[in-house]
Amino acid sequence: MTTNAYVPTSTVFNRRKRGWASFRRHLVLTVTSFLMMYPVIWWIGASFKTTPELTQPTLFPERLIWENYTLGWQVTARFSFTRFYFNSMYIGVLIVVGSVLTASLVAYAFGRLRFKFRTFFFSIVLLTLMLPPQVLLVPQYILWNRFGFINSFVPLVLPSFFGGSSFFIFLLVQFIRGIPKDLDEAAKIEGCSTYGIYLRIIMPLIVPALVTVAVFAFVWNWDNFFGHLLYLTSTSRYTVSLGLRMFIDQFEILWGRLLAMSLVSIMPPAAVFFMAQKHFVEGITTTGLKG
Numbered sequence: 001m002t003t004n005a006y007v008p009t010s011t012v013f014n015r016r017k018r019g020w021a022s023f024r025r026h027l028v029l030t031v032t033s034f035l036m037m038y039p040v041i042w043w044i045g046a047s048f049k050t051t052p053e054l055t056q057p058t059l060f061p062e063r064l065i066w067e068n069y070t071l072g073w074q075v076t077a078r079f080s081f082t083r084f085y086f087n088s089m090y091i092g093v094l095i096v097v098g099s100v101l102t103a104s105l106v107a108y109a110f111g112r113l114r115f116k117f118r119t120f121f122f123s124i125v126l127l128t129l130m131l132p133p134q135v136l137l138v139p140q141y142i143l144w145n146r147f148g149f150i151n152s153f154v155p156l157v158l159p160s161f162f163g164g165s166s167f168f169i170f171l172l173v174q175f176i177r178g179i180p181k182d183l184d185e186a187a188k189i190e191g192c193s194t195y196g197i198y199l200r201i202i203m204p205l206i207v208p209a210l211v212t213v214a215v216f217a218f219v220w221n222w223d224n225f226f227g228h229l230l231y232l233t234s235t236s237r238y239t240v241s242l243g244l245r246m247f248i249d250q251f252e253i254l255w256g257r258l259l260a261m262s263l264v265s266i267m268p269p270a271a272v273f274f275m276a277q278k279h280f281v282e283g284i285t286t287t288g289l290k291g
Contacts, residue, residue, distance in 0.1 A: 041059060042059060043259060043262075043263060044263065045058070045059040045060040045061070046255075046256075046259050047068055047069075047256065047259040047260040047262075047263050048060065048061055048064040048065050048066070048068065048256075048260075049061045049065060049068075049256060050065055050256060051254075051255050051256060054255055054256075065256060067256075068256040068257050068259070068260035069260045069261075069264070071257060072247070072254075072256075072257030072258070072260045072261045073261070073264075075243060075246050075247075076235075076246070078235075079235050079236070079238070079243075081240065081243055081261060081264070083236065083238070084238050084239055084240045084242070084243035085240060085268075087153075087237060087238060087239050087240075088221075088222060088239040088240045088241075088268075089268070090153070091153055091156055091157060091221060091239065092217075092218045092221050092222060094153075094157045094160070095156070095157055095160045095164075095217050095218070095221045096214045096217045096218050097160075098157065098160030098161035098164060099160045099164035099165065099168055099213055099214070099217040100210050100213055100214055100217075101161075102160070102161055102162060102163050102164055103163055103164040103165070103168040103169050103172055103213060104172055104198075104202075104203065104206065104210060104213075105198070106163045106169050107168075107169050107171075107172030107173045107175075107176055108172075108176060108198050108202055110122050110125075110169070110173045111172070111173045111176035111177050112176060112181075112184065112197075112202070113194070122173070125166045125169055125170065126166070126170060128166045129166050129167060129170065137230070140155070141230060141231075144231065149231075150231060150233065151231070151232060151233040151234055151237065152231070152237070153232075153237070155227075155231045156221070156224070156227060156228070156231060160217065164213075164217065165216075165217070165220075167216075168213045168216070168217070171209060171212065171213065172206060172209050172210075172213065175206050175208075175209040176202060176206060179201075179202065179205050179206075183201050183205075184197050184201065187200065187201050211276045214276070215272060215273060215276050218269065218272050219269045219272070219273070222240070222241070222268065222269045223241070223269075224241070225241040225242070225245075228241055228242050229241075229242060229245075240265045241265070243261070244258060244261055244262055244265065247261070
């Protein structure tokens with residue numbers, strides 16, 4: 001003989017209440033996600049349309065125009081996006097390497113070493129964060145022009161090998177200050193030098209912050225249209241962002257090819273972000289808590 005367990009009415013009511021609350025929450029998140037993704041969905045559909053079809057209130061055309069991708073990739077008879085992608089990746093890799101190496105060295109000096117005027121110099125670094133980048137455009141251009149580096153990758157790459165961005169230095173300093181100094185003392189007892197502590201102790205512990213620096217450096221360079229436009233004049237040195245501008249002239253805009261190549265152009269930074277997402281989020285959150 002079996003008996004049904006008695007379930008209080010209040011318990012059943014609370015379960016239903018939690019269920020409805022969860023349903024409403026997921027419904028709101030689903031609708032919000034769709035609204036945020038709608039421009040991207042429209043973008044994908046528009047990349048397969050002809051220019052007249054862009055005014056039609058449909059997401060996807062009746063016939064997919066794959067020529068927007070094939071003809072868009074081969075911009076001119078001499079140059080294609082293969083060349084532009086190579087230039088962008090070449091610049092991006094060099095900037096990432098330079099930013100990670102030199103910004104971590106400068107941050108290690110500010111975060112661990114004791115030297116005269118350390119606070120003053122670090123304050124100068126922080127002040128540069130408040131300086132609008134537009135203020136530096138003309139002086140930097142005049143400087144690079146006098147050095148003869150216009151129409152080369154040097155003005156874009158070389159600054160990253162001298163500390164990189166002040167934001168990267170600040171981010172790494174905050175992360176390093178959260179590492180216990182007892183580790184440094186223990187390493188010194190074992191005979192480790194200053195550079196040995198940097199390589200064997202600090203660098204392995206700040207990997208999440210270094211990944212954050214690498215992602216920011218790569219994405220910021222990839223989106224740096226004005227900097228590339230300012231210093232790169234020959235088509236053979238164009239990056240992806242400058243290649244997209246070639247679909248726009250004073251007579252017409254090839255919207256289909258422009259949208260198709262724009263969609264392709266976001267894939268490398270998106271792939272970098274998703275591959276490094278775990279360390280990137282960890283580096284952002286822990287850096288904000290330390291210091």
